Amino acid sequence: MIAAVAPETLRPTDLAEARDAMVDAGRGRSLVIRGAGTKATWGAPSKPALVVDTTALTGVVAHDPADATATVRAGTPLAELQGHLAEAGQWLAVDPPHPDATVGGTFAANDSGPRRQRYGTLRDLVIGVTLVTSDGAVARSGGNVIKNVAGYDLAKLLCGSLGTLGLVTEVTVRLHPLPQVRRTVTADVDADAATAVVLDLLASPLVISAVDWHANTLAVWLEGRPAGVADQTRALHELLTRHGATGADADDGDAVWDAMAAGHAGEDGDTVVRAATLPSDLPAAASAFQRCLTEAGAEGTLTSHVGLGLHTARLTGGDADSQGRFIAAWRSAVAAVGGHVVVRRRLPQLADTATIWGPDPSAVALMRSVKAQLDPDRRCAPGRYVGGI
Amino acid sequence: MGVEAVRAELVRTLPDDAIVTHPAQLRTYECDGLTGHPVVPALAVLPATAEQVAAVVRSCHRHGVPFVARGAGTGLSGGAQPHADGVLIVLARMRRILDIDVANQRVVVEPGVTNAEITRAVAAHHLYYAPDPSSQIVCTIGGNVAENAGGVHCLKYGFTTNHVLGLQLVTPTGAIVEVGGPVADTPGYDLRGVLVGSEGTLGIVTRITVRVCRTPQTAKTLVAYFDSPAHAGEAVAAITGEGIIPAGVEMMDNLAIRASEADAQVGLDIDAGAALLVEADGPAAEVDAEFDRVLALCRDAGATHIRVAADATERAQLWKARKAAFAAMGRLSPDYFVQDGVIPRTKLGEVLGRVAALSEETGFRVANVFHAGDGNLHPLVLYDASKGESEAAGEVAVRIVNMCVEAGGSITGEHGVGTDKACSMPKMFSEEDLAVMQRLRHALDPAGLCNPGKVFPTPRLCGERPGPYRPHPLEAAGLAERL
Numbered sequence: 001m002i003a004a005v006a007p008e009t010l011r012p013t014d015l016a017e018a019r020d021a022m023v024d025a026g027r028g029r030s031l032v033i034r035g036a037g038t039k040a041t042w043g044a045p046s047k048p049a050l051v052v053d054t055t056a057l058t059g060v061v062a063h064d065p066a067d068a069t070a071t072v073r074a075g076t077p078l079a080e081l082q083g084h085l086a087e088a089g090q091w092l093a094v095d096p097p098h099p100d101a102t103v104g105g106t107f108a109a110n111d112s113g114p115r116r117q118r119y120g121t122l123r124d125l126v127i128g129v130t131l132v133t134s135d136g137a138v139a140r141s142g143g144n145v146i147k148n149v150a151g152y153d154l155a156k157l158l159c160g161s162l163g164t165l166g167l168v169t170e171v172t173v174r175l176h177p178l179p180q181v182r183r184t185v186t187a188d189v190d191a192d193a194a195t196a197v198v199l200d201l202l203a204s205p206l207v208i209s210a211v212d213w214h215a216n217t218l219a220v221w222l223e224g225r226p227a228g229v230a231d232q233t234r235a236l237h238e239l240l241t242r243h244g245a246t247g248a249d250a251d252d253g254d255a256v257w258d259a260m261a262a263g264h265a266g267e268d269g270d271t272v273v274r275a276a277t278l279p280s281d282l283p284a285a286a287s288a289f290q291r292c293l294t295e296a297g298a299e300g301t302l303t304s305h306v307g308l309g310l311h312t313a314r315l316t317g318g319d320a321d322s323q324g325r326f327i328a329a330w331r332s333a334v335a336a337v338g339g340h341v342v343v344r345r346r347l348p349q350l351a352d353t354a355t356i357w358g359p360d361p362s363a364v365a366l367m368r369s370v371k372a373q374l375d376p377d378r379r380c381a382p383g384r385y386v387g388g389i
Numbered sequence: 390m391g392v393e394a395v396r397a398e399l400v401r402t403l404p405d406d407a408i409v410t411h412p413a414q415l416r417t418y419e420c421d422g423l424t425g426h427p428v429v430p431a432l433a434v435l436p437a438t439a440e441q442v443a444a445v446v447r448s449c450h451r452h453g454v455p456f457v458a459r460g461a462g463t464g465l466s467g468g469a470q471p472h473a474d475g476v477l478i479v480l481a482r483m484r485r486i487l488d489i490d491v492a493n494q495r496v497v498v499e500p501g502v503t504n505a506e507i508t509r510a511v512a513a514h515h516l517y518y519a520p521d522p523s524s525q526i527v528c529t530i531g532g533n534v535a536e537n538a539g540g541v542h543c544l545k546y547g548f549t550t551n552h553v554l555g556l557q558l559v560t561p562t563g564a565i566v567e568v569g570g571p572v573a574d575t576p577g578y579d580l581r582g583v584l585v586g587s588e589g590t591l592g593i594v595t596r597i598t599v600r601v602c603r604t605p606q607t608a609k610t611l612v613a614y615f616d617s618p619a620h621a622g623e624a625v626a627a628i629t630g631e632g633i634i635p636a637g638v639e640m641m642d643n644l645a646i647r648a649s650e651a652d653a654q655v656g657l658d659i660d661a662g663a664a665l666l667v668e669a670d671g672p673a674a675e676v677d678a679e680f681d682r683v684l685a686l687c688r689d690a691g692a693t694h695i696r697v698a699a700d701a702t703e704r705a706q707l708w709k710a711r712k713a714a715f716a717a718m719g720r721l722s723p724d725y726f727v728q729d730g731v732i733p734r735t736k737l738g739e740v741l742g743r744v745a746a747l748s749e750e751t752g753f754r755v756a757n758v759f760h761a762g763d764g765n766l767h768p769l770v771l772y773d774a775s776k777g778e779s780e781a782a783g784e785v786a787v788r789i790v791n792m793c794v795e796a797g798g799s800i801t802g803e804h805g806v807g808t809d810k811a812c813s814m815p816k817m818f819s820e821e822d823l824a825v826m827q828r829l830r831h832a833l834d835p836a837g838l839c840n841p842g843k844v845f846p847t848p849r850l851c852g853e854r855p856g857p858y859r860p861h862p863l864e865a866a867g868l869a870e871r872l
Contacts, residue, residue, distance in 0.1 A: 064733065064735065065630070066630050066734065066735045067734050068629065089632060090632070110574075110579075123579065123582060124551050133825065137821055137824065137825050139826070140818065141818075141822065141826065143797075143798070143799050143817065144733060144797050144798075145731045145732065145733055145763075145764055145797070145798050145799050146763050147539060147543070147544075147731050147760070147763040147765045147799075147802040147803065148731055148798075148799040148801070149537045149539075149586050149799075149801050149802065149804075149805055150799050150800050150801050150806055150810070150814065151814065151817070151818055151822070151844070152583060152586075152587060152826040152829055152830070152844075153537075153550070153583060153585075154583075154826070154829070155582075156550070156579045156581075156582025156583055157578055157579060157580075157582065157583050157829065159579060160574075160578070160579055161578055165578075176632075176634075177631075177633075199492050203492075203514075203603065204603070205515075205603060205605060205672060206672060207671055207675070224675050225674075225678045227674045227677070228672055228675025228676075229675075230674070231672060231674035231675070232672055232674075235672075274574070276572045276573045276574045276575075277572055278490070278495075278572060279492075279493050280492045280493050308573055310573055310574065338570075338571070338572060339572050340574075340575065342576055361575060362566045362567040362568070363558070363567065363568050363577065363580055366566065366580060366832070366833060367577050369832040369833065369835075370578060370580075372832070373828040373829065373831055373832040374828060374832075386577040387577070
């Protein structure tokens with residue numbers, strides 16, 4: 001039996017109940033899948049008749065430290081999983097700015113944090129997935145081993161699909177060892193100098209774990225063995241000096257990274273807009289950000305994963321009209337350098353597909369076709385995704 | 390007939406020398422690296438542009454003719470095996486490097502460019518393309534994309550799917566679309582991730598954007614010798630168990646050592662029971678510390694002696710010996726099957742023991758060369774076709790891959806399913822798993838013309854009809870068994 005927490009919320013506790021919830025006895029009601037709800041505003045609003053709540057699908061099903069793999073149910077809080085893995089000196093190498101998020105929600109949104117620079121996102125770390133479609137198919141792809149090319153990689157398709165293709169009930173992930181030590185080095189630099197430093201850093205033999213820029217502060221995260229980190233820290237200071245900047249050390253740098261995370265995540269009531277460009281185009285994105293903000297009469301901050309070319313505008317002031325003008329203007333400026341802009345959080349008035357997702361991608365017809373095959377009755381979060389999918 | 394109609398259309402759109410119809414010329418395309426089941430295509434074409442590829446595909450689609458893409462033909466699973474009534478689309482003429490963005494570490498290439506050419510094109514900037522299949526000197530990036538190619542260094546640096554950023558795709562109905570791109574997080578479903586490793590069944594890639602990596606500051610390599618593969622396996626478990634992710638961990642058993650040494654002559658110890666080749670790379674101080682630990686762990690696991698490469702030349706020699714292992718088998722046996730199973734790393738000793746027992750039971754010698762760090766086994770089953778041993782040896786190879794699946798692994802780590810292992814797919818996946826994958830295939834290739842007969846089991850190949858899609862039975866036992 002499925003416990004009905006609220007009239008339209010189903011909270012399955014195992015795979016069989018999850019399948020029942022998705023099929024909804026063939027009643028044809030539309031649904032959204034919800035974990036901790038930290039990214040419920042991502043995508044365009046969908047008005048479902050049903051919420052499939054994953055927060056009772058929890059637990060680490062398997063963790064083999066020697067194989068460095070784990071299988072975990074989707075509703076497990078990411079922090080809880082990390083706590084479990086840390087006991088074996090391991091972690092799932094993803095650090096999104098939403099600490100309360102579930103593993104499944106982080107996967108469905110392909111959310112990530114600064115150390116994506118080194119480890120990639122869950123897209124790169126999930127090696128197996130269990131999917132329940134809205135017509136009741138239960139399918140696995142991938143497996144339990146880190147190297148495997150048998151069959152289609154459904155995990156890639158589902159990662160970032162925002163629950164529009166079905167419910168992921170379980171993932172198997174590749175794990176990494178916890179680094180022995182870490183160090184944060186910061187420097188005060190503007191966007192132009194930050195870009196020059198980071199491109200130089202990427203061209204150097206240094207192996208960095210993260211590099212973010214916010215409010216004219218550049219922060220670099222180094223981790224590894226003590227001797228290696230000490231050596232890399234020296235090399236990083238030399239590199240900064242060559243650029244006329246002065247580096248400051250912090251053993252962990254939690255405060256710096258918390259500020260960066262806040263810039264990327266935003267809070268309720270904020271509008272959060274994510275732009276992507278080539279790493280070398282931070283100056284273009286940053287100068288357009290300031291200009292568009294001023295012209296639109298909005299207020300906000302910019303935080304960038306510089307090495308990845310991912311820039312987050314967090315708007316904390318201005319009405320929906322001014323924010324809408326900012327989004328349109330910044331999108332056009334970013335597109336001019338080959339990038340794109342997607343809205344994450346938003347004021348309720350900023351709800352249409354074009355504002356949130358921008359122009360349809362080149363392959364939108366294929367995406368519609370994939371949606372039609374896997375969710376033939378369009379029951380999973382209709383209208384939430386790109387192109388009104 | 391369909392192919393004739395396609396040919397008649399293409400002579401008007403493609404240059405004369407881009408259409409191959411002469412039987413002798415067609416025969417040169419009768420197989421890829423899987424040579425046992427040659428099939429001569431009805432027609433082969435050599436387009437030079439994405440537009441020409443699209444014209445061929447549209448024509449095939451219009452006339453209901455199957456088509457198969459081919460790069461260098463080095464694949465080992467039959468992914469580029471032609472269709473007897475279809476068109477083979479050979480991408481060998483699309484071999485331009487279109488753009489090199491040194492600052493952003495991205496390179497844009499056509500599918501016929503070889504894997505090694507990408508590295509050569511950026512080496513002067515201290516950059517390289519990380520995935521390094523053993524065939525990298527000849528295999529093409531288009532084929533790497535189709536197969537999600539791996540290689541020696543993918544344990545640390547990832548597979549093709551982690552290094553391909555964007556693709557231009559000719560869809561199975563002949564449209565040209567862009568998927569992903571040089572900029573991260575392109576809005577929409579990650580079709581790039583679906584296409585990489587789809588073995589040419591979801592379209593033909595005509596342009597590829599890859600990321601290239603900074604060459605490591607230092608690399609150190611050692612060969613540790615052990616009495617037996619089981620002891621070497623313990624060293625691997627100790628290394629990974631301590632949280633070390635080396636750039637590469639390769640194991641060879643005695644047969645493989647003998648064959649490689651005979652071929653490469655680099656001074657390997659041909660009396661050792663097993664050799665472990667371990668490489669650490671990265672920032673110098675990090676590598677020094679890591680390498681010292683690897684040395685200690687190998688000694689603790691019972692290494693009889695350890696040879697540390699003194700310089701880059703010696704490192705290159707050791708890798709040459711490893712990469713020559715397959716080809717060197719010709720010295721030991723007239724014929725061999727290369728297997729490509731994967732097991733959890735912790736099952737290494739157990740599975741190697743079972744393989745040895747199987748070898749004893751059947752009388753076929755099995756040499757082991759493999760990527761120990763990620764559990765990807767390449768047992769080589771040695772046989773003599775002239776003595777009529779092919780079928781029995783093939784059976785041994787299948788039994789080895791079954792052992793891998795039973796140990797919780799996979800039927801293929803990097804060679805792909807193709808035609809070779811399509812019939813083994815039901816060992817790993819349920820009917821329903823395969824049915825959902827087929828729905829995805831149908832979304833991109835509604836007419837079923839794009840490299841048909843690959844990846845999925847078919848009645849023709851496997852002699853049994855795969856079940857149609859059915860809703861899952863609700864029995865908890867059924868669910869439990871599968872998951």
